[in-house]
Amino acid sequence: MIDIIRQKAKELLESKKVDVVIGYGKGTLPNRTTPIFITDPKDVDKLEWNEYCLNDLAVYLRHPSLKKYAKKAIIMKPCDVKAVVDLLQENQIDRENVFIIGVACDGMKDFESGESLAKCLVCSGHNPSFCDEKIGESKVPDLPILAEFADIEKYEQMTPDERWDFWKKAFSHCIRCYGCRAVCPLCYCDRCIVEKTIPQWISSSAHEQGNLSWGIFRAMHMAGRCIGCGECERVCPAGIPLTLLYKKLKKEVLEQYCYEPGKDPDAEAPMCHFTKNDSEDFIR
Amino acid sequence: MKIVEKNRLNELMKAVLDSGKVLIAPVKEGKTSRYEAITDPSKADLEIPITKMSIKEHFLPPTECILIYEKQGDEIVMHDPEPPKEDRVIFGARPCDAAAMAIMDKVFTWDYQDSIYLARREKTTIVSIACDSKQPSCHCEDVGLSPMTREGSDVILISLDANRYWVEPVTDKGKKLVELWGNKLSDAPGAEKKSIPEPKKLKPEDLDKLFESPKWAELTMKCLGCGVCAYVCPTCHCFDIVDEENKEGGGTRRRNWDVCALSVFTKHGGGHNPRPEQWERYRQRLMHKFDYYPEKFGCIACVGCGRCVMACPVNMDIFDILEKVKSE
Numbered sequence: 173m174i175d176i177i178r179q180k181a182k183e184l185l186e187s188k189k190v191d192v193v194i195g196y197g198k199g200t201l202p203n204r205t206t207p208i209f210i211t212d213p214k215d216v217d218k219l220e221w222n223e224y225c226l227n228d229l230a231v232y233l234r235h236p237s238l239k240k241y242a243k244k245a246i247i248m249k250p251c252d253v254k255a256v257v258d259l260l261q262e263n264q265i266d267r268e269n270v271f272i273i274g275v276a277c278d279g280m281k282d283f284e285s286g287e288s289l290a291k292c293l294v295c296s297g298h299n300p301s302f303c304d305e306k307i308g309e310s311k312v313p314d315l316p317i318l319a320e321f322a323d324i325e326k327y328e329q330m331t332p333d334e335r336w337d338f339w340k341k342a343f344s345h346c347i348r349c350y351g352c353r354a355v356c357p358l359c360y361c362d363r364c365i366v367e368k369t370i371p372q373w374i375s376s377s378a379h380e381q382g383n384l385s386w387g388i389f390r391a392m393h394m395a396g397r398c399i400g401c402g403e404c405e406r407v408c409p410a411g412i413p414l415t416l417l418y419k420k421l422k423k424e425v426l427e428q429y430c431y432e433p434g435k436d437p438d439a440e441a442p443m444c445h446f447t448k449n450d451s452e453d454f455i456r
Numbered sequence: 457m458k459i460v461e462k463n464r465l466n467e468l469m470k471a472v473l474d475s476g477k478v479l480i481a482p483v484k485e486g487k488t489s490r491y492e493a494i495t496d497p498s499k500a501d502l503e504i505p506i507t508k509m510s511i512k513e514h515f516l517p518p519t520e521c522i523l524i525y526e527k528q529g530d531e532i533v534m535h536d537p538e539p540p541k542e543d544r545v546i547f548g549a550r551p552c553d554a555a556a557m558a559i560m561d562k563v564f565t566w567d568y569q570d571s572i573y574l575a576r577r578e579k580t581t582i583v584s585i586a587c588d589s590k591q592p593s594c595h596c597e598d599v600g601l602s603p604m605t606r607e608g609s610d611v612i613l614i615s616l617d618a619n620r621y622w623v624e625p626v627t628d629k630g631k632k633l634v635e636l637w638g639n640k641l642s643d644a645p646g647a648e649k650k651s652i653p654e655p656k657k658l659k660p661e662d663l664d665k666l667f668e669s670p671k672w673a674e675l676t677m678k679c680l681g682c683g684v685c686a687y688v689c690p691t692c693h694c695f696d697i698v699d700e701e702n703k704e705g706g707g708t709r710r711r712n713w714d715v716c717a718l719s720v721f722t723k724h725g726g727g728h729n730p731r732p733e734q735w736e737r738y739r740q741r742l743m744h745k746f747d748y749y750p751e752k753f754g755c756i757a758c759v760g761c762g763r764c765v766m767a768c769p770v771n772m773d774i775f776d777i778l779e780k781v782k783s784e
Binding site (some may be wrong): 238 | 481485486487488490491508509513518521592604657671676678679680681682683686687688696698700708712713715718719735736765766767769770771773775776
């Protein structure tokens, strides 16, 4: 598979169809891969593909350091492609400037523990559907989308007080490093609400009030948008189970609007579209 | 020479608790691990090669009140928060973490004696356990330390064999703790103290001339500009100061962790940013640790714990980048 990926990258760079190929390279720790940016066709052998390609590279499509490359090819797992779909829906990138190399995926593993990622165990799409070039084929059976909601049932059954206590405790260790925000392909605001000081909506202090406001604000911004790449939770040094929150919102949106983010770039996202007939008054 | 049986460490921790001191030890919790105050020694996990979070948070917390102000009639009255009162023992720190505190002491006693930080330091005894094994991200020897570095520790436990630790008090505080342990420790006249492996002799980094190197931008292109590296780092000590008002018109002034990787760190009110690009911000972190700090305080502000390498969302590796930027 890696040979086909490298060949495609080479072809795209040589033909000048793209200025850069965003992919995975060898990291500096055992089993660790790292995002790399290939601009010279001679360097395509630096590209890697294995079961430790953890990062959702879609975060680099809007990354300021890569602005100098107008046309980008990007190597993506099927779940990562959903982030690109979302970015297209929100007019953050131009379709003609992105070449998606979708690679079939049997599931990824944590480089430290060697364990399968939780999201991979309930994956509903091992083969890419929305892409410009499909590479490989996964034979791992897809699970229905509802499978990913299994682990939130326990929390849904809690009383509101129990849930509040659970999240208070979980967020008590938040150190406000904003790793969750940085790694999220959809957290792209040029000025994050947490940086606003007049008025200051969210305290920047890592105390209960500040952390919960930050956690809740970010979750609300993710409703109907989060595609579930799980990068936020993967990188959280405080071990906060952030994906539980976002999954719950995903489930709500699915139930209320029959909408699943990251499927169709032409779909109208429930929280991002305005119509005159909107049943809510406040938005008019 | 004192030794302790490896299966009796819980008794040492219990003695700390029984003496009325706060016990802080490495604890695993879900996907993370940190040094946490515990009341049951069995909660301590001394097998963790290196906790995800460093001991820094027990001396410089992510957020802390440094001043309280109140409105009394037309006057604003200010007073200091209560100073830390409790004696604490951090048991099972890694020597690199302890060494980091010795590095941080320099900045907190430099142009200002930081009373809150210093009170915490004074009231805390650090018992470190020398490392037996090396993680792939460990770099202590590359920064002039060793798995048995005494610097910053008050007591160090060094493995003698499968069953015993050599117990070495390093400071007066450490000696007092060893006295408190009393007969939980035993004499072992015949035991040979392990020699400390000689760390690599460090050449002073000459990074000044590399400030304008075009490599910075190329090597740091993937940096996403979050604060993970600095916040898991035991020596990164930058902070922001904010005022939080209460409904009565008074409030607290707080000191919060801050990080040079964030674009707002240096952004001026008028919009200008002296470090507008991410590579400039990354260069700052590296230069601060390996160039400015040594120039000012005579030591590198890095203990090679490798936490930043492990925790970075995109595997930015400070040691790899340092090597590459130096290789012209």
